[in-house]
Amino acid sequence: MTTNKEQRTANSELLSLRGIEKAFFGIKVLKGVSFSVPAGGMVGLVGENGAGKSTLVNILGGNLQPEAGTLRFAGADYAPQNPQDAARRGIAFIHQELNLFPNLSIAENIFLTRFPRAGTTPFIHRGEMHERAAELLRKVGLEIPSHRLVKTLSAGERQLVEIAKALSIEARLIIFDEPTTSLSERETTRLFALIARLRARGLAMIYISHTLADVFRLCDDIVVLRDGEVVGSGATKTFTTEKLVSLMVGRTMNQLFPERRAEAFGSEEGAPILEVRDVSQSGVAENISFSLHRGEVLGLSGLMGAGRSELARILFGLDPRERGEVRLAGEVLHHLSPPNLIERGVAFLTENRRSEGLCLDAAVADNLALVTLPQHGRTPLRWLLRDSLQAAVTRIRSVVQLDSKTSDTQPVRTLSGGNQQKVVLGKWLLSKPKVLILDEPTRGIDVGAKFEIYRLIHGLADQGVGVLVISSELEELMGLCDRILVMRSGCLVDDLPRVQFDRERILAAALGTAKEVKS
């Protein structure tokens, strides 16, 4: 089946959008979007950040109302005024930032707006609630008592709870918005298995993701959005990665990863810039030793909870270490703390962009300037040299190619994920780092932006910066890095130069068994 409406019979059509339009501050973000989702079908919705995907999702969810166009769902008009309407009609959302309350139990999160009552009393029928919750959890394959507080769950488990929640409203359409961004390999495979099971039970889905491989793997149809317009739609088989990407970015991209200059491969010849010896913190890292060389892009792979991010946080002095030595350009660092390390040219981009990377309500310029402020302060009063500051900000904007539509005074909150990440990167690049630690640098970012960030990373490496990249996307590491370290439960278990890169081997090392490996 294709989403081309002439060729489809209305009854097979579960959700249809016709000429949806929406504008903010007089700027059109949706320009007459039309497509439809067949009953039981799965449509992949792809596009760069800012293409209008999230606006579309918000309209479907009743958080926003379109200025023009019509929605139909299950053969009736559909004009949701609020999230409740969407739920009532059987449309569920799995958001990128999960919508769960850590201070409530699993069951309470699932039934938050529709608690089962004990008869006519105002009280919650806890027995029934937990029964039904357990039932739902079983359906999504989560074997955890439903009275556990959500704050004690891993990202993957929370996702499953979200889906259980979707099932609890007898959803007929589930909309996934970047569901895998915070999931480990294993959790992802688990999620896909579940999706397959749900589809078998006739649920329709819209799947929004930047991980094109997943889209190809899961969806029947694909709809490509660019600048608020549908620039391409059709059955998945009619697309190739190249075609898809060029449709999304509006130009032909012949590769997902930039060329790495040949001589950099396995660049052991570059002098070691960061040396880690027997760094240990009980329960997190055990005797971690490795060195990062000038001009090297070093990947750190492993499952969620293998201790990758934890290691990075230790190295940057955010978490304590019990033993071990860290040398920077030969000099031993006794006291690890952000100011100390920043001064010595270490930069750390965290995996939690919104909660740890940015001051969301502060202006773009202020965020960009944050790390390097002292450089622009004239002692003794630390008087701000605003011209040099402004110059630096303007310069770095162009370096990271921040969307020129964004103004310096705009709150970062209003930026797309990609641009937000560029701001974080920018603020660190301003500090002219010798060592750059990147934790999930491309999480939730579109292909175009990804490519630009990859190029930035390589550019820095070429200038002799040592880059340590942590990522859950193996393809990314393999495409980007000169060398990959693999961690499992706090230990380094493998170390492969680019020539030996091998997906199977890395996964096997990460999982600790050659058997579990899936392609």
Next chain:
Amino acid sequence: MAATPVTNLESRTTTRLRSLCLSEYLVLALTVLMFAALAPFTPGLGTSANLLNALGYLLPLFIVAVGMTLVMITGGIDLSVTSIIALTSVVGAKLMTSDGGGTPAIIGVLVMLALGAGLGALNGAVITMLRLPAFIVTLASMMFLSGFAVWLTQSKNIYGLPGSFLALGQRLPIAFALTAALGVAAHLMLRRTVFGRWLYAVGQNATAAHISGVPVRAMTFAAYVASGLCAALASVMLTGRLETGSPVLGREILLDIIGATVVGGTSLFGGMGKIAWTFFGVLFLTVLDNALNLLSLSQFSITITKGAVILFAAVLDAVRNRFVVGRS
């Protein structure tokens, strides 16, 4: 947030700017409006004597509010300021009067300021080192310090302060110069120095700030020290103005201080606030208070009107934010 409009967004940026300006000066505008509206019916409102008198009342209030603003920008709050005022007042007075051996005024003032800063440092240390909620910490120190002040004096006020000291509180030009200097200094510190930017960052997102190398604890600590210092300075003025070291000095003005700061537009949740706003807030409350007194209304009408006007200002602010800026 410095404003450098990007050409292709001219319209949007300018509207933003306009709304910002609006919000910047709304409270001031209200004050002026109120003043103009009341002047005809209020005998003596406009007279220089009255303005000076109002000014004398405003200065100390503003000084304390400045410290409060710095603390609030970091996302905290300092309920202990009034007690710090009281304690520094009695300690300073004890020193400078006979039973303190008549220490010279300069020393006395310095001791008062040092004490204020020290008490602020105590709050700051507890809050940053032990990571306790500022509200409860400063609430506790409020109770403790005021209790301590009363105990120290056994409820007796201390008087007979040296004239050189009284001058500080009573010669308006001096007090004014001090206050203006402090206000402008604080403003410039916030807007034009690294420290200022750091303070905002701490209030906006402490974690991100920490990772970005901002000395979060140091800045928070400094904010409370500053608050204590401001309280002490205000105490010097009030003590001089009332010629008395009183253990209950300023006991009643805590809500006025916080109220003025918040009415000015500084957020209780941190990351947002300006000395200018606070100044407008204080001006607003003072003029309101002064006018209501001049009208010699009965106490209850004064209280009611005060509440109503505060609410009105807040509502205006909220409504404008919704319609001019829009939610984004």
Next chain:
Amino acid sequence: MNRAGQRLLDFAPLLLFVAVLAFFGMQSGKFLEPRNLVNIVVQASSTGIVAVGMTFVLLSAGVDLSVGAIMFVAAAIAGKMALAGSPLALALLVMVGVSLIFGAFNAFFITRVRVAAFIVTLATLFIGRGLGLRITETRAMNLPDSFLQLGAAKVLSVPLPAWLFAVVLVVAHLVLTRTPLGRQIFAVGHDVEMAKKAGIRTGRILATVYLISGACAAIAAMVTLGQLGAVSPKFGEQKEFAAITAAILGGTSLFGGRGSVLPGTLLGTVLIQTIENGLVMTNANPYLYSMIISAVIFAAVLLESLRNRALKL
């Protein structure tokens, strides 16, 4: 472990409470007599009931500075009516009505006009105080004995105020832990925007919270009237601070989403009252009261935060 730790956290003040009891117990033999312990609860009940309402507000990440003023107005009106000879029941009914009106007033400006709760309730505080003074003509009113009798009345040899306190506590506890409203309050308190996205009618929840706070203020005012049989212009002054302190002592967070009335607020209130009671029982130097109380408050919060930290590691 984590959950167990959470419960421990809620109990943090308990240890301190026991310590305080033990200390005064040693000082004065009479202190631990059941009659005195009942006294403590009775004396804590008024503040405690306000603190329960305050807990609801704090859980929703708001604050209500107007409770004291509301108590004053309600009591003043009831007093006037009683003196004018209208039946007790009617007066009490009117008290609840008045308080609900004030609560609704707060709710309206906070949820509809979206003014910061702090400012709205601050304004209500001023307005309420002013109204109260006007009604009482800033005079103290001595009410008919019917009020005092109500306050002294005993059921199963426990005074009525204590019963009221207990009932309010239990109901509040059930509402917070066992009803959709309660759980949704926790959600809203954790993150309003998220709650909205999740389909909760946040406006309604917030409004309810301030109504509850108002109602509690009314009940507290009744209890106080029952104990004093008089309305002075200082009626209910500083109650808001006492209530907030009690709630926070009980482990409720100022930033919403975390806290409890049982045991939290109960402990917080009773702890403070116990100290004040003990200080009188041991005829302590009047000048030391506020210093001692503040010291204990500090200790309690420190204790809790330490446990909190231990939990995190």
Next chain:
Amino acid sequence: MKRITSFPLTFVALFGALLCGGCGKSDPDGNTSPPSAPGAKKLNIGVAFETLQTEYWVAGFEAIKAELKKRDITMLEAVADQDASRQLQQVKTFITRGVDGIILVPKDAKTCIPMIRAANEARIPIVLFNRPADKTDAVSTAVVADNRTLTRDTVAYMIEQAKKTGTKHKAMVVLGDLGDINAIGRRDGFEDAVKGNESVIQVVSRVPSEWNQEKAQAGVANALQANPDISFIFTSSDFLFPSITSALKAAGRYKKIGEPGHVILGGFDGDATAYQMLKDGYLDATGVQDVYFEAQQSVQALLDRREGKTVGELILDPGFVIHQGNLNEMAPRMWGANIKK
């Protein structure tokens, strides 16, 4: 950038304006009041109270109002809500409005000095109602009842009653706000009277009420719990009697004079409650400040000063102890007896 730089300007400009506007006229003396021809026009007198939060102050307020009305003088009122700084502002406000005289209830003995100064500078006569100022070069007349002496006399009377019973009495005193000089004066008066009578009176409990009825009620209840045999209670103000009686009732100790187990009660102020309790025979004595005398003297003093007559710095209100013995003849002068409805 413009917005940022603009603030210091606004700041200085505004302050500057206020300041210069002021300096222009404020020297040599800030008196802007129109020269009022004596007698020609109706007089204005400003009445500034520190608070109206107890019946006593209201009574005083009313008494002054009545007195002024009687003399056909306009009265401007202001209440400082217990804030000395605000009160200073209010006094200066009166001066601004060119009143012909000021009656002031200062927050305490010292904070009023600058206010008196201001009045002196403006050549406006000022009278302190019920609270004296500490010795100072500033000129004023204070009409006061001496808290300490009057309390001492009251407690002395109570002790006499105690002696008659022939037994030793355990005593409790309910203190006011420790930050309020009246409360302190009364506390000291109490201690004075008790000193030397340890054989009859043993003070077992000093309860700080912070002038708060609830705290007083709890305090008394607790003290009675600690020492059930307390038989002698003095309260620093009559407005706390409701709290005390309710606590006594709860403990079953509220007995008429003469009844077995009667607790000797004494207070200060002489308000309506106290009067009622005297009449009903529960209250032994209370120290009454003669509001009418004070009001009359205050206004008189103002007028005398205006006419250049010399008026003393201090006019003492003897006040009087009212007790079962002199109830009937003294009641008419007890303000509490008259606002009774």
